[in-house]
Amino acid sequence: MLEEDMEVAIKVVVVGNGAVGKSSMIQRYCKGVFTKDYKKTIGVDFLERQILVNDEDVRLMLWDTAGQEEFDAITKAYYRGAQACVLVFSTTDRDSFEAISSWWEKVEVEVGDIPTVLVQNKIDLLDETWTVIQDLCEEAEGLAKKLKLRFYRTSVKEDLNVNEVFKYLADKYLQRL
Numbered sequence: 001m002l003e004e005d006m007e008v009a010i011k012v013v014v015v016g017n018g019a020v021g022k023s024s025m026i027q028r029y030c031k032g033v034f035t036k037d038y039k040k041t042i043g044v045d046f047l048e049r050q051i052l053v054n055d056e057d058v059r060l061m062l063w064d065t066a067g068q069e070e071f072d073a074i075t076k077a078y079y080r081g082a083q084a085c086v087l088v089f090s091t092t093d094r095d096s097f098e099a100i101s102s103w104w105e106k107v108e109v110e111v112g113d114i115p116t117v118l119v120q121n122k123i124d125l126l127d128e129t130w131t132v133i134q135d136l137c138e139e140a141e142g143l144a145k146k147l148k149l150r151f152y153r154t155s156v157k158e159d160l161n162v163n164e165v166f167k168y169l170a171d172k173y174l175q176r177l
């Protein structure tokens with residue numbers, strides 16, 4: 001049991017290849033908006049949102065890589081003190097899925113074993129290309145099992161499952177306290 005009035009703050013890192021929707025996810029969750037031309041250079045390290053989980057006030061600080069992943073130049077400061085992680089790939093980008101294991105390893109090396117979820121974003125783009133990416137969807141489920149990670153399919157655009165991802169992480173984090 002936590003002390004009364006004690007607020008829990010969790011640093012969450014959101015990692016994955018460029019253009020999978022990481023910044024959009026952070027914007028969506030913290031500001032409730034989706035913009036196609038969102039600029040990454042917003043000049044802040046993270047956005048935050050406060051939620052109530054099992055009667056505890058939890059402040060989630062969502063850190064944006066700000067495009068550093070494009071140059072394989074994510075700084076140690078980005079990972080430092082991270083307490084939860086979202087691994088994101090895109091439904092329309094197989095390379096971004098292939099890169100997940102190496103992102104996962106990087107996080108493990110930098111911060112160890114922290115509550116982590118695997119997220120397949122842009123699920124709204126499934127429809128007509130379904131047969132093409134069916135394999136990818138199945139493989140993703142397999143990978144999540146192998147890495148023992150909770151798996152979510154999201155559409156940041158349509159605000160599908162985004163809240164669930166962060167609620168799960170906050171819950172998982174609280175369980176470990």
Ligand code: GDP
Pocket residue numbers: 017018019020021022023024025035036037038121122123124125154155156157158
């Ligand atoms: P990041 O580089 O991983 O931070 O990716 P961005 O957040 O910049 O998103 C890359 C592009 O994908 C932008 O044009 C977004 O509008 C778009 N995008 C992000 N999430 C979704 C989604 O769920 N569905 C669709 N259709 N597009 C998305």
